[in-house]
Amino acid sequence: xxxxxxxxxxxxxxxxxxxxxxxxxxxxxxxxxxxxxxxxxxxxxxxxxxxxxxxxxxxxxxxxxxxxxxxxxxxxxxxxxxxxxxxxxxxxxxxxxxxxxx
Amino acid sequence: xxxxxxxxxxxxxxxxxxxxxxxxxxxxxxxxxxxxxxxxxxxxxxxxxxxxxxxxxxxxxxxxxxxxxxxxxxxxxxxxxxxxxxxxxxxxxxxxxxxxxxxxxxxxxxxxxxxxxxxxxxxxxxxxxxxxxxxxxxxxxxxxxxxxxxxxxxxxxxxxxxxxxxxxxxxxxxxxxxxx
Numbered sequence: 001x002x003x004x005x006x007x008x009x010x011x012x013x014x015x016x017x018x019x020x021x022x023x024x025x026x027x028x029x030x031x032x033x034x035x036x037x038x039x040x041x042x043x044x045x046x047x048x049x050x051x052x053x054x055x056x057x058x059x060x061x062x063x064x065x066x067x068x069x070x071x072x073x074x075x076x077x078x079x080x081x082x083x084x085x086x087x088x089x090x091x092x093x094x095x096x097x098x099x100x101x102x
Numbered sequence: 103x104x105x106x107x108x109x110x111x112x113x114x115x116x117x118x119x120x121x122x123x124x125x126x127x128x129x130x131x132x133x134x135x136x137x138x139x140x141x142x143x144x145x146x147x148x149x150x151x152x153x154x155x156x157x158x159x160x161x162x163x164x165x166x167x168x169x170x171x172x173x174x175x176x177x178x179x180x181x182x183x184x185x186x187x188x189x190x191x192x193x194x195x196x197x198x199x200x201x202x203x204x205x206x207x208x209x210x211x212x213x214x215x216x217x218x219x220x221x222x223x224x225x226x227x228x229x230x231x232x233x234x235x236x237x238x239x240x241x242x243x244x245x246x247x248x249x250x251x252x253x254x255x256x257x258x259x260x261x262x263x264x265x266x267x268x269x270x271x272x273x274x275x276x277x278x279x280x281x282x
Contacts, residue, residue, distance in 0.1 A: 004106060010204035011110045015117055017196030022121040024192065030171060034129055037164065038117050041140055044156070045113075048149050054218050057149055062229035064152040066237045072159050073248035079171045080255040086175055 008049040015042030029082045029092045033075060040071050106146055113139040126175075130168035137161035151226045 015038055022035030044064055051060020086092055089099070116136035123129040137160040144153035203210060224233060231238070 006204050006208065007107065007110065009210065010200045011114055013200035013203050014114055014196065017192070017199065018114075018117050018121055021192050021196065028126065030126055030168070030175075031129065034120055034133055034168075037133055037160075038120065038136070041113070041117065041136060041160075044152070045140065045143070048144060048147055048152055050215055051149070052147055053215055056223055057147075058223045058225040059229040059233065061149050061152045061226045062234050062237070064149070065155050065226075065230065066234070066241060068152075068155045068159050069241045070244055072163060073244045075164055076167060077248050077251045079167050080252050083171055083174055084255050092175065 005049060005053050008045060012042045012046040012049070015039070015045065018042075027093050027095055029085065029094060029097075030079075032094075033078055033082070036078075037071075037075065040067070043067070106143070109139055109143040109146060112136075113143060126172045127169065130165060130172060133168065134161050134165035137165070 019035045019037070019039030019042065022038060023032050026032055026035065044067060047064050047067065048057070048060050051057045051063075082092065085097065089097055091097070113136055116132050116139055119132035120129045120136060123132060137156060141153045141157040141161060144150070144156060
C-alpha cells in the first residue's frame with residue numbers, strides 16, 4: 001500500500017506539472033483546455049489514491065464522480081466559448097485575442 | 103504491482119503525447135488514450151464506479167467534444183507555434199518536485215491524510231445519496247448552467263441584414279487569409 005501511495009503521488013505531481021506546462025507554453029486555446037484536462041486527471045488519481053489509503057474508497061469514488069461531472073460541463077462550456085471566439089476573431093492564438101486590452 | 107506501474111507509465115506517456123503533439127487532433131486522441139489508461143488504473147485500484155464514469159465521460163464524451171471542435175477549425179490553426187523556450191526549466195523542476203514526493207511520500211501522506219478511524223466504508227451509493235447529498239444538487243445546478251450557456255452560445259441568432267461596408271467577421275478574415 002505504501003509503495004503504491006508514494007508511486008501514485010509521484011505520478012500525480014507529474015501529471016499536474018505536465019498540465020501546467022501545457023497551459024503555460026501554449027498559444028492555442030484548445031491546447032489550454034487539454035492542459036486543464038491533464039491537471040484534472042492528476043487530481044482524480046490523487047483523490048482515489050487518498051480514498052484507498054484511508055479505506056474510504058466509496059466516498060472517494062463519489063467525489064470522483066462529482067468531479068468528472070463538473071469537469072465535463074466546464075470543458076463543454078469552454079469549448080463552446082472557443083468555437084464562438086474563433087467564429088468572431090478567426091484565430092485561436094491567445095496573443096492575437098487582445099481586442100479587450102486597455 | 104507491475105500492472106499498476108505499467109498503467110501509470112502509460113498514463114504519463116499518453117499525457118506527454120497530448121502535450122507535445124504538433125497536431126491538435128493527435129493531442130485529442132492521446133488525451134482519450136490517457137483516459138483509457140486511467141480507467142484501467144481505477145479498475146486495478148478496486149474503484150469500478152470512478153472507472154466507468156472516467157471511461158464513458160472523459161474517454162468518450164470529452165474526446166468527441168474535442169474532435170468536433172477541432173474539425174470546426176481551419177487547417178493553419180491546428181499548428182500554432184508555441185513558446186516552449188520560455189519555460190524550459192519547468193519540466194526539470196517538475197521532475198525534481200515529483201521525485202521529492204516519491205522519496206518523502208510517507209511523511210507527506212502522514213501529514214496530509216486523515217488517520218484511519220476504523221469505521222466501515224459507506225459505499226458509493228450511500229456516499230453519494232446520503233453523505234454528500236448536496237453534491238448531487240451542485241451537479242444538477244452545474245448541468246443547468248452548462249445547458250443555458252451552450253443554448254446562449256449556439257441558440258438561434260436574430261436575423262440581421264449585413265450592412266454594406268460592415269466590418270468582416272473572424273470567419274471571413276480566416277477565409278480571406280486562406281484564399282491568399
